[in-house]
Amino acid sequence: MRYLHIQNARIIDPASQTDTIADVFVANGAIRTIGRRPDAGEIEETIDATGLWLLPGLIDLGGHLPEPGFPQKGTMASETKAACAGGFTHICSLPDTKPVADTSAVIKLIEEKAAKAGYARVLPLGAMTQGLAGEQLANMVTLFEAGAVALSNVRQPIRDSYVLRRLMEYAATYDIPLFLNANDLSLSDGGCMHEGPVATRMGLPGIPETAETIALAQILLLAEQTGVRAHISQVSCGRSIRMITDARQRGMRISADTPLANLLYTDAQVTGYNSLYNVQPPLRSEADRQALIAAVAAGDLAISSNHRPHEIAAKKAPFSDAESGMSQYDCFLPMAMTLVSAGELSLDALINAVSVLPAQILGMAQSVQENSAFNAVLFDPETERTITARDLNSRGHNHPALGRSLKGQVQRVFIDGQQIC
Amino acid sequence: MTDPSKVQLTEDGRLKHFLTTEGLSKDLLTEILDTADSFISTQERAVKTVPLLRGKTVVNLFFENSTRTRSTFELAAKRLSADILNLDIARSATSKGETLMDTLWNLEAMYSDMFVVRHADSGAAHFIAEQVTPNVAIINAGDGRHAHPTQAMLDMLTIRRHKDSIEGKVVAIVGDILHSRVARSQIYALRTLGAAEVRVIGPGTLLPRDIEGMGAKPFYDMKQGLADCDVVIMLRLQKERMQNALLPSESEFFKLYGLTEEKLAFARPDAIVMHPGPINRGVEIESAVADGNQSVILNQVSYGIAVRMAVMAMAMSGQQTLINSEENA
Secondary structure, X not given: OEEEXXXXXXEEEHHHOEEEEEEEEEEOOEEEEEOOOOOOOEEEEEEEOOOOEEEEOEEEEEEOXXXXXXXXXXXXXXXXXXXXXXXXXXXXXXXXXOOOOOOHHXXXXXXXXXXXXXXXXXXXXXXXXXXXXXXXXXXXXXXXXXXXXXXXXXXXXXXOHHHHHHHHHHHHHOOOOEEEEOOXXXXXXXXXXXXXXXXXXXXXXXXXXXXHHHHHHHHHHHXXXXXXXXXXXXXXXXXXXXXXXXXXXXXXXXXXXXXXXXXXXXXXXXXXXXXHHOOOOXXXXXXXXXXXXXXXXXXOXXXXXXXXXXXXXXXOOOHHHOOXXXXXXXXXXXXXXXXXXXXXXXXXXXXXXXXXXXXXXXXXXXXXXXXXXXXXXXXXXXXXXEOOHHHOOOOOOOOOOOOOEEEEEEEXXXXXXXXXX | OOOHHHHOEOOOOOEOOEOOOOOOOHHHHHHHHHHHHHHHHHHOOOOOOOOOOOOOEEEEEEOOOOHHHXXXXXXXXHHOOOEEEEEEOOOOOOXXXXXXXXXXXXXXXOOOOEEEEEEOOOOHHHHHHHHHOOOOEEEEEEEOOOEOHHHHHHHHHHHHHHHOOOXXXXXXXXXXXXXXXXXXXXXXXXXXXXXXXXXXXXXXXXXXXXXXXXXOEEEOOHHHHHOOOOEEEEXXXXXXXHHOOOOOOHHHHHHHHOEOHHHHOOOOOOOEEEOOOOOOEOOOEOHHHHOXXXXXXXXXXXXXXXXXXXXXXXXXXXXXXHHXXXXXX
């Protein structure tokens, strides 16, 4: 066997409770040994990783990819390359493409385009309902068999409690996991930011906390009744965390994620009408942000990207008229690391939320230990640089890191033992 | 991205755009009122024009219809001797920001000096001033629910002329505060100019959350809210509020909050009654009060021209100083 030898890396792997400096030997896509030379075989390449961290690859539970349907916003290659640059080895693509990912043909198309691009692995999410219209069930089993890892309706509403109940019952029959967004459109429609003092002052229509919590109560009660495997996507309110914790205490197996932006920012960012911070779910209060941080710290909440690249024109408009969403893949890990350097999260808690928990939710193994597939990131924690447009791989320059100085940089990404970038 | 209050000022604190009353100093607001006062005297002369904006081109850009506000800006510009172009632009929802920006860049290329902007989106005037045409003076003629600073300043002028001063006065704003850009601009101006108390009165559905954070005290009852008031400002109620489940009916609103002589009696006997217009008689206010001797509603209209002349002259001068200094540099 011919080995890749990674020398002197600090291996940080919360899944195996490892934090140690050691050499890693990789062959045939997997880690063969850690800390000792393999008995036989030769070294093909040695990477000096002194001062670098070797982390399990990040897994995104939901990002918007522009293909098929939105060529002005980017390509499969630009966005999956950006994902690698941010530390991701795997990303779940949301089904709100054009056409919607509600047929096996679209799922296959996404998989083919992603494979051809050759960067981060794309795990497609299929649509729960046809055309995401919330009325008629999509061919769930067909989508699942075609490779969808779970089904989502993004933030589009399900028509009523009846449809949601039947949808869950049907999915439960075949043990198909659902990624559910809690968004009561009758309360959120027309709103473009968190309803609170900032919205009042800016005169912007608000989205109340109850738009999320009422929909979440409906989801939790029906999930409990139907026994479906449910994951709550893109939680933004502290109150939602308490509701999910309650449900878990009743014995429900329920997971959840929050977008990174909701951990980094609050509605105060909207002061000055910066359309970059027009995102869905909205950035909420500092108390909400603190509750989300606490849930991540406790290991109860995963962090997703909610990556949404836009062309310049989509954002260059008055705040409420701008398209919502933020480009997040590039610099994702250094941006998330700012929570560690600010003392808000431990490094272990962060890696747990961006890699270990998402892997568990998707039923994958993602770990830097012997005999694991080598899906990992070499991260330089010290280098500091100012992010310019040239540093972005994503076509979406609606990125909050632009112009700011960031510490840390992804140096190499390995997927199944292959160095991708 | 900067706070709206900062975008409108030059480095030495002069007005170069007029976007909001928030964050402006008491001195600057007073300067606007003093300048407007001086224009009121010119308005009473046979020849009403002054040459302050001679040779300048002002474009009225109304993305939302408003005959009244547009006409007062037009008159104000003409009385400052500016050339004025009126554009009513129906808003295209599908093309996002593009149409807006293309329109503005085209007008800028025609050497326009000032845009008076009315737009349905909060922050639109700020967006234009900061990101589209920063070298054109922008006067906000109303953006979404955010601000309507010239209306607020003409209201301040009205109070100052009829009650001598704003300092120490108790002012109540009644009705649909939630959707009102006028109320937001009034609250900031009143607070800065030293009003003793700013109250907002209306049902819970029409008072925005956390209005206390802006320095206004909410009341749900006219008797309590109007007690000891020096100034009562009624807001216009839009018909669509009934369809949006914010109110049951006009008649119930009138019963609870419509300004009648009986309700006005809760305020101080010398209280003045104001309304930004156009008024819905029998909805916000009964005719006896609207046309009564405590009403200063028509005076507000006259002062509107003087206030708009004042801010146009001040912003143009601030913007011009900036352009001159850039050229010299």
